[in-house]
Amino acid sequence: MNDDIYSLYEKCELCPRRCGIDRTAGERGYCGAGTDARAALTMIHRWEEPCVSGSDAVKGSGAVFFAHCTLGCVYCQNYAISRRNAGENGSLKGLREMDAQSLAEEMLSLAGKGAYNINLVTPTHYMPVIVKAVETARNKGLAIPVVYNTGGFERPEMISLLEDTVDVFLTDMKYLSDVTAMKYSRTSVYVKSAWEALNEMVRITGEGPEFDEEGMIRRGVIVRHLVLPGRARAAQEILKKLYARYSDRIIYSLMNQYTPLPEGNPELCNYPELLRPVSDGEYRRAVRTLKELSPEYAYIQEGGTISESFIPKW
Numbered sequence: 532m533n534d535d536i537y538s539l540y541e542k543c544e545l546c547p548r549r550c551g552i553d554r555t556a557g558e559r560g561y562c563g564a565g566t567d568a569r570a571a572l573t574m575i576h577r578w579e580e581p582c583v584s585g586s587d588a589v590k591g592s593g594a595v596f597f598a599h600c601t602l603g604c605v606y607c608q609n610y611a612i613s614r615r616n617a618g619e620n621g622s623l624k625g626l627r628e629m630d631a632q633s634l635a636e637e638m639l640s641l642a643g644k645g646a647y648n649i650n651l652v653t654p655t656h657y658m659p660v661i662v663k664a665v666e667t668a669r670n671k672g673l674a675i676p677v678v679y680n681t682g683g684f685e686r687p688e689m690i691s692l693l694e695d696t697v698d699v700f701l702t703d704m705k706y707l708s709d710v711t712a713m714k715y716s717r718t719s720v721y722v723k724s725a726w727e728a729l730n731e732m733v734r735i736t737g738e739g740p741e742f743d744e745e746g747m748i749r750r751g752v753i754v755r756h757l758v759l760p761g762r763a764r765a766a767q768e769i770l771k772k773l774y775a776r777y778s779d780r781i782i783y784s785l786m787n788q789y790t791p792l793p794e795g796n797p798e799l800c801n802y803p804e805l806l807r808p809v810s811d812g813e814y815r816r817a818v819r820t821l822k823e824l825s826p827e828y829a830y831i832q833e834g835g836t837i838s839e840s841f842i843p844k845w
């Protein structure tokens with residue numbers, strides 16, 4: 532890969548919003564991102580799926596949480612770092628601007644701390660610098676898998692450019708319909724984009740997931756669905772559609788950790804239906820569907836809804 536990948540910033544169509552603006556000239560699109568990667572936090576992270584985070588007390592996933600987001604969901608649990616103006620006026624203490632060289636060094640540092648993988652959280656708007664950083668880090672000895680941890684709002688043309696960069700796609704399938712996508716994520720093209728991108732992720736990673744001798748994922752696609760309050764039926768339909776299309780070629784992850792946080796995200800108050808956690812009954816209905824489908828690889832969350840303390844402090 533040569534430096535041409537940076538030219539994608541000049542008429543930015545990295546995500547389905549296709550703003551078409553020149554980020555190299557200082558213009559900012561819907562996401563608000565510049566050209567260097569802004570990372571809000573890097574850490575050894577232990578709260579992803581077990582094949583990503585492991586169960587070791589010291590090791591974990593080497594997470595880089597990027598600021599800004601192409602989706603900007605109204606219920607975002609990382610509201611402080613995802614907004615268009617994230618970090619303005621010094622509001623995020625740990626925020627760092629990283630070019631490809633410094634991002635590569637951060638990846639090597641995480642590997643040195645025992646990371647099982649490099650987990651790029653919300654990476655879409657920084658794809659060019661990420662591609663260069665991974666190439667640089669691998670040339671310097673990075674030998675762990677690279678995980679592309681995305682909300683699923685992707686263009687297949689961009690995903691295909693990641694064929695030599697990404698080993699594991701950890702992606703969402705958030706919505707059954709674009710009516711809901713428009714209401715909660717302000718896009719009318721989420722569903723089409725997410726399915727087309729997922730097709731490309733599955734094509735890239737092959738016939739099914741691969742694991743190492745410790746059970747950690749080496750290659751594959753994990754598809755998450757976060758059940759939203761009042762939307763158990765949508766969760767059931769999404770699971771059925773995923774299984775009909777991909778059967779055992781993907782790993783299913785059905786999440787109940789939706790946490791309403793109106794204190795940190797005042798916008799959420801405009802959506803009263805989202806101001807409560809998912810009920811046990813709603814989640815159980817979705818779990819029942821997953822069990823009926825009985826895929827080879829699937830995760831569910833047990834022991835109640837995840838607590839706010841699991842959300843990093845930025």
Ligand code: SF4
Nearest residue numbers: 543546549550560562
């Ligand atoms: S990555 Fe950002 S600027 Fe580029 S198309 Fe998407 S929202 Fe617009």
